[in-house]
Amino acid sequence: MKRSTLFKVAIESILKNKLRTLLTMLGIVIGVGAVIVMVAVGQGARSQIAAQIASLGTNMLVITPGSSAQGGVSQGAATFNRLTISDVEKLMREGTTASLVSPVVVTRTQAIGGGTNWRTSVNGVSVDFQTIRAWPVAEGGFFTDQDVRTSRKVAVLGSTVANNLYPGEDAVGQMIQLRDVPFEIIGVLTTKGQTASGTDQDDVVIIPYTTAQTKLSGHTFISQIVVGTQSSSEIPAATDEIRAIMRESHRLAPADADDFTVRNQSDLTAAATGTTDVMSTLLASIAAISLLVGGIGIMNIMLVSVTERTREIGIRMSLGARGRDVLTQFLVESVVMSLVGGVIGILIGVAGAAILGKTMGWHTEVSTQAVMIAVAFSAAVGIFFGFHPARKASGLDPIQALRHE
Amino acid sequence: MSIPPVIRTEGLTRTYDAGRNAVHALRQVNLTIERGEMVAVMGASGSGKSTMMNILGCLDTPTAGTYWLDGERVDGLDRDARADIRNRKIGFVFQGFNLLSRTSAIDNVELPLLYDHSGRHLDTQALAAAALARVGLSDRADHHPSELSGGQQQRVAIARALVTEPALILADEPTGNLDSRTSVEVMALFQELNEQGVTIVLVTHEPDIARYAGRIVEMRDGRILRDEPVSNRHDARADLRALGTAVEEAAV
DSSP: OOHHHHHHHHHHHHHHOHHHHHHHHHHHHHHHHHHHHHHHHHHHHHHHHHHHHIIIIITEEEEEEOOOEETTEEOOTTSSOOOOHHHHHHHHHHOSSOOEEEEEEEEEEEEEETTEEEEEEEEEEOTHHHHHTTOOEEEEOOOOHHHHHTTOOEEEEOHHHHHHHSTTSOOTTOEEEETTEEEEEEEEEOOOOBOTTOOBTTSEEEEEHHHIIIIIIOSOOOSEEEEEOSSGGGHHHHHHHHHHHHHHHTTOOTTSOOSEEEEEOHHHHHHHHHHHHHHHHHHHHHHHHHHHHHHHHHHHHHHHHHHHTHHHHHHHHHTTOOHHHHHHHHHHHHHHHHHHHHHHHHHHHHHHHHHHHHHHOOOOOOOHHHHHHHHHHHHHHHHHHHHHHHHHHHTOOHHHHHHOO | OOOOOSEEEEEEEEEEEETTEEEEEEEEEEEEEOTTOEEEEEOOTTSSHHHHHHHHTTSSOOSEEEEEETTEEOTTOOHHHHHHHHHHHEEEEOTTOOOOTTSOHHHHHHHHHHTOOSOOOOOHHHHHHHHHHHTTOGGGTTOOGGGSOHHHHHHHHHHHHHTTOOSEEEEESTTTTSOHHHHHHHHHHHHHHHHTTOOEEEEOSOHHHHTTSSEEEEEETTEEEEEEEOTTOOOHHHHHHHHHHHHHHHHO
16 A cells, blocks of 8 residues: 555544544543653752752852861861951952852841841851852842942841841831941841751841951951852862962962861752752653553553454455555554644643643743653654554454454 | 456365364365356355355465466465455455445545555546446445445445456345345346446355346355256346335335
């Protein structure tokens, strides 16, 4: 039979029994649709988790002053503070993987404002700090490089401080006193919550580090330096780079030990990759199972269909259909149905993902990769699960088939 | 060169292997049917006429013996070759019509042309329409089998058998599912086609139907018991006219 007539015969046959066709395709439609929705939700969740974990600081390195030893007795971390603004400037100048650098000048003091007071930590930082910590403002704004250069007395409050000093009020535009110095509140940060060890990250007041050095601490030492990289994978390279720059900056001889410590959130990074890996594996296995079930559904109905259509096959054979003609017809039918089912499944999946995203407020991402895999799989299902029934049909004895009621 | 007979068999034998006992369905059958004949194969069930029909129709192969169909030796051909022979040389008409449901009359008639492996270009729709016209059903071309009467369905099946211009039309109990009047109508159509030169072999167990053929081959126990021309051959069209008057009289 000519290829064009073969397709015509198969497609006519598909259209002739619409209910049967619909039921056959349903397994694939649901399988592919479910996979697309699942992958979309999963990808969305994954990137959301990744963003959340990143906000905890997987892209961040912290340089703290090193330990000093006196007569062989270690005095612990930060006993000998030699971090200065020149270290920060050198890091900014020479760092390649360390793209963002901010000093942190920590002072603990009483914050007075809104008719009450609150003991909190005042961090003097540069503008990069906000990007490194991925910490947007909820109200108002953050200070600028200009503010840092001119040591302006402006403050951005953590949400805990804002809620305690100005409960139910707008803190932006109010004045706050830190060690008797009045500061203008220009912004309130979004709530970040606790760290893994239970410290409230929102119990903080952020001011320009220049202001902190001149108006609050009165000395030029820096408590720590935070460094941000583009991604968490650059952390190891950045660590080496920072050590080299810092050793040079501190003029350490090759035999000397580091007088600073570079820490990163490697446990968080490990947790992040671990979580996303488990998630990917889980999604892939659920997807594989649902598509397999869809495929078995196709085979089941095709097998029933061969039995149901035995007489039709007998008629076709008596009229001169070769075994190969019957085989190809059934195979084409099953592939066409799987492909059409796959395409419908994709449409339903994409629509379903969009609806879920709207109604549940979930972040969903339909990946083209998942769509392509779904199409390829539905075609493969058609061939694989259609072959056995098709071969069964083509091997029928025309005499027996014609006698079949 | 003389025209070869449509069917010639020599020593045609078919044995079924049923466990320990072999069943001899056909024993050394010699049969020749010339072009343009209309032959009825008769016999009770178990006489071997179904086996005969399956082998003549190239649906089955003989265990022994030779079979020439339209001058071509066809015993011992493989499945695909037999499918091609059926497609080119034989038109089947079955008791149960065996039309594809949910398929229009014209598409049913077109079906054998779609399985043509010769590679020649055929205007299949036009040929199917012409075949339907030959059986007088041009106005029913787009009807589905479920919308047609039994007689009309059998005429569609006959058109499907005719469409490939086969050497032989093989009809297996073609009137078995029809009432007596419609049976006569179908036999009238067969006689008309036979007059146009179509060779017809019909398998039946009804003597009334066999009388419309020109020759009766009666089988028993896998052998040909009797093979003779019909002396008082009936004319189906005359019978129809007589039936028409009878029906009219009954209506009055």
